[in-house]
Amino acid sequence: MRLHRLLLRVRTCPDCGANRDAFHGEKQIRNSTSEIRNLSGFRFQPSGFLILFWSTVYGLLSTVYTSAADRTTHTIPALTNDVTLTVTWQPQYYIDATSSTYGVVTGADWYDENGTVTLHAVADPYYQLDHWSGDTALATTNGDTLTFPADEPRSLSATFAPQRTTRGTPLYWLAQHDITNDFETADAADPDADGYPTWQEYIADTDPTNAASHFPPLTAHLDENTATLTLNPTSTNRTYAIDHTPTLTPATWQPLTNAPGTGTNWTTPLPPTNPATFYRARIAGTGDIHVAP
Numbered sequence: 001m002r003l004h005r006l007l008l009r010v011r012t013c014p015d016c017g018a019n020r021d022a023f024h025g026e027k028q029i030r031n032s033t034s035e036i037r038n039l040s041g042f043r044f045q046p047s048g049f050l051i052l053f054w055s056t057v058y059g060l061l062s063t064v065y066t067s068a069a070d071r072t073t074h075t076i077p078a079l080t081n082d083v084t085l086t087v088t089w090q091p092q093y094y095i096d097a098t099s100s101t102y103g104v105v106t107g108a109d110w111y112d113e114n115g116t117v118t119l120h121a122v123a124d125p126y127y128q129l130d131h132w133s134g135d136t137a138l139a140t141t142n143g144d145t146l147t148f149p150a151d152e153p154r155s156l157s158a159t160f161a162p163q164r165t166t167r168g169t170p171l172y173w174l175a176q177h178d179i180t181n182d183f184e185t186a187d188a189a190d191p192d193a194d195g196y197p198t199w200q201e202y203i204a205d206t207d208p209t210n211a212a213s214h215f216p217p218l219t220a221h222l223d224e225n226t227a228t229l230t231l232n233p234t235s236t237n238r239t240y241a242i243d244h245t246p247t248l249t250p251a252t253w254q255p256l257t258n259a260p261g262t263g264t265n266w267t268t269p270l271p272p273t274n275p276a277t278f279y280r281a282r283i284a285g286t287g288d289i290h291v292a293p
Contacts, residue, residue: 103160111150126172130161204237234261
């Protein structure tokens with residue numbers, strides 16, 4: 001028995017734009033089968049168009065598709081006569097949203113043209129949104145929320161930064177030492193009674209709860225031919241600096257040298273001086289804040 005073939009014709013709606021006219025096509029389908037028309041080649045990312053619904057004289061109901069898979073396929077029932085399907089398009093733009101470490105961004109998705117996009121920056125504990133970057137034209141911010149029209153494909157990113165006390169100590173660092181509230185008071189306190197408040201212990205990368213952990217004393221070693229200054233122990237996460245001044249009244253400190261910590265001894269040779277010179281040690285980058293007493 002020879003099966004009769006029927007014609008399935010697919011076309012775009014007349015006013016859908018030149019870029020979508022290439023979707024025209026025809027396919028012969030046996031009237032005893034049900035087949036799927038794959039449309040994946042006609043949805044372009046990131047500025048592709050969503051197939052909003054199908055309509056046909058064959059009596060199929062118009063359908064709004066809610067997933068990417070549904071948007072790219074349509075099942076054709078068994079045909080008994082020639083059928084023309086019309087694909088109606090709703091322009092959409094893809095909004096790509098990423099983040100640095102210490103937080104995430106929600107809201108990345110496809111949005112209808114001229115709709116409103118709302119992105120939310122969600123920071124990890126003890127961090128906060130620092131800034132948005134990328135395609136931020138016409139965007140408005142409200143706290144951790146960014147809102148803008150869906151007028152083009154966009155790529156945006158959120159950058160997060162540590163929350164800090166007024167003295168600059170990161171809250172995550174305080175939390176690592178079991179300080180989780182009243183941060184300003186705790187930052188100024190000296191819980192281990194070693195003479196160094198908590199904010200200075202952060203600068204020195206020492207433990208504010210351990211009296212034996214604090215900025216090391218600066219010592220000098222002299223012999224007939226050489227003179228050296230030594231700090232021990234030092235942190236590999238800090239850079240140490242030596243300043244010098246010819247007099248303490250008044251003191252006119254000038255930088256002498258700086259270098260990263262070694263984890264143990266940190267030494268530097270001294271140039272010959274005459275008359276006597278005074279030296280001090282500090283963490284580089286802290287200006288006049290020198291942690292050694």
